[in-house]
Amino acid sequence: MATLSTQISAMISSETKERLERYARAHGLKKGFLIESALLHHISALESLPADVIVPARLVVSRASGDAILDRIAEPAKPTAAMKELFSDDAEEGR
Numbered sequence: 778m779a780t781l782s783t784q785i786s787a788m789i790s791s792e793t794k795e796r797l798e799r800y801a802r803a804h805g806l807k808k809g810f811l812i813e814s815a816l817l818h819h820i821s822a823l824e825s826l827p828a829d830v831i832v833p834a835r836l837v838v839s840r841a842s843g844d845a846i847l848d849r850i851a852e853p854a855k856p857t858a859a860m861k862e863l864f865s866d867d868a869e870e871g872r
Contacts, residue, residue, distance in 0.1 A: 789797075801808045823831065838846065856864075 797808060797811065800806075801811050
């Protein structure tokens with residue numbers, strides 16, 4: 778029995794399009810097959826996993842939050858004693 782196909786349309790970034798095309802070329806896949814496989818995989822994961830364990834591929838933040846993130850990157854806080862302990866070479870040896 779033949780499977781009916783339906784065409785869909787979606788706007789994607791030029792970067793995503795380039796990555797899709799590059800991957801499809803490198804692996805000898807048709808873009809339609811790759812997109813359908815990715816959608817089925819993603820939907821299956823969304824249906825199977827609890828919502829609280831799914832990490833979104835993109836996070837959207839407000840302008841104020843974005844500015845705060847940039848400030849913390851430009852001037853990171855000094856590590857706390859607990860962080861120093863966690864990342865020390867002695868902590869590595871105890872594993």
